[in-house]
Amino acid sequence: MPEATNFLGLSDADARYESARGVVVPVPWEATVSYGKGTGKGPAAIVEASRYVELYDEVLREEPYRKGGIHTTAPVDVSDGDPVAFLGALEGEAARLFADGKFPVFLGGEHSLTTAPVRAARAAFEDLSVLQLDAHADLRESYEGTPWSHASVMRRVHELGVPAVPIGIRAISVEEAEFIHDEDLPVFWSHRIAHGVEWIDTVLNTLSDTVYLTFDVDFLDPSLVPATGTPEPGGGFWHETMRFLGYVFQEKNVIGMDVVELAPIEGFHAPDFVIARLVHRCLGYKFHDWT
Numbered sequence: 001m002p003e004a005t006n007f008l009g010l011s012d013a014d015a016r017y018e019s020a021r022g023v024v025v026p027v028p029w030e031a032t033v034s035y036g037k038g039t040g041k042g043p044a045a046i047v048e049a050s051r052y053v054e055l056y057d058e059v060l061r062e063e064p065y066r067k068g069g070i071h072t073t074a075p076v077d078v079s080d081g082d083p084v085a086f087l088g089a090l091e092g093e094a095a096r097l098f099a100d101g102k103f104p105v106f107l108g109g110e111h112s113l114t115t116a117p118v119r120a121a122r123a124a125f126e127d128l129s130v131l132q133l134d135a136h137a138d139l140r141e142s143y144e145g146t147p148w149s150h151a152s153v154m155r156r157v158h159e160l161g162v163p164a165v166p167i168g169i170r171a172i173s174v175e176e177a178e179f180i181h182d183e184d185l186p187v188f189w190s191h192r193i194a195h196g197v198e199w200i201d202t203v204l205n206t207l208s209d210t211v212y213l214t215f216d217v218d219f220l221d222p223s224l225v226p227a228t229g230t231p232e233p234g235g236g237f238w239h240e241t242m243r244f245l246g247y248v249f250q251e252k253n254v255i256g257m258d259v260v261e262l263a264p265i266e267g268f269h270a271p272d273f274v275i276a277r278l279v280h281r282c283l284g285y286k287f288h289d290w291t
Contacts, residue, residue: 021068038263108260
C-alpha cells in the first residue's frame with residue numbers, strides 16, 4: 001500500500017495489519033443526507049489531512065503509533081447503494097476486526113453506518129453501551145422515506161437493545177422528544193453541559209464498562225467544524241471535548257469508534273485537520289498506559 005494512503009502518512013512497516021492494534025477503515029457511504037452534502041468525501045479528506053498531523057502528542061507525551069501501530073484499509077466498497085446490503089457487509093468487516101483483536105475506527109460517510117459496527121460489537125462483547133457525541137438525537141422512526149436514514153440511526157441502535165448515552169444534543173423533532181420522554185432515555189443536552197463538569201461523572205456512571213463511541217462531527221461547534229451537513233450552534237470545543245474523551249478512555253474499555261458526517265469544503269482544510277487530530281488523539285488514548 002502506498003504510504004500516501006496510510007493514516008498519518010505512516011510507513012508501510014508501521015501500518016502492517018498483523019501487528020497493528022488500531023485499524024482505520026474509510027467508509028465513504030452517502031445515501032440519505034438531507035441538507036448539506038459531501039460526506040462521501042469525508043474519509044479521504046481525513047486521511048489526507050492526517051498526513052500533516054504531528055506524530056508526537058503533546059498531551060500524552062508520546063507518539064501513539066509506536067504504542068500499537070495503525071493500519072489503514074482500502075475504502076469500503078459502497079457502489080451497490082443498497083443500505084441493507086451495505087450495512088450487512090460493513091457488519092461483517094467490523095466482526096472480523098473485533099475477532100482479530102483490533103480497535104477499529106470507521107471514518108464516514110454519513111451516520112447511518114453506525115448500526116453495522118454496533119451490531120458486530122453487540123455479538124462480540126458483553127455489557128455493551130454506545131456513547132454518542134452529536135448535535136442531533138437521530139431517533140426518528142424513519143426520515144424521508146427510509147428507516148436507514150442518518151436521522152434514524154440511533155433508533156436502530158435502540159432497537160438492538162444496546163443502551164446509548166447521547167451527549168451534546170441540541171436539535172430534535174417533536175417525535176424524538178416524545179420518544180426520549182416515553183423511553184426515559186438519558187440525554188445530556190448541550191445547554192445543560194455548557195457549564196461545569198459535574199455531568200462527566202454522571203455520564204461515566206451511566207455507561208457500561210464496555211463502550212462503542214460514535215462521534216458525529218456536528219457535536220463540535222460550527223466555529224470549529226463548519227464542514228458538516230447540518231451544523232448547529234452551541235457545540236463542543238476542543239480542549240473540553242478531548243478532556244472528556246480522555247476520562248472515557250481511561251475509565252472504560254472503548255472497543256471501537258466511528259467518526260461521521262464530515263462534508264469537506266473545497267479549499268478549506270481546517271475542519272479536515274481537526275477531525276484527523278481527533279482520531280489521532282483517540283487512538284493515543286486507546287494505546288496509552290493509564291496505570
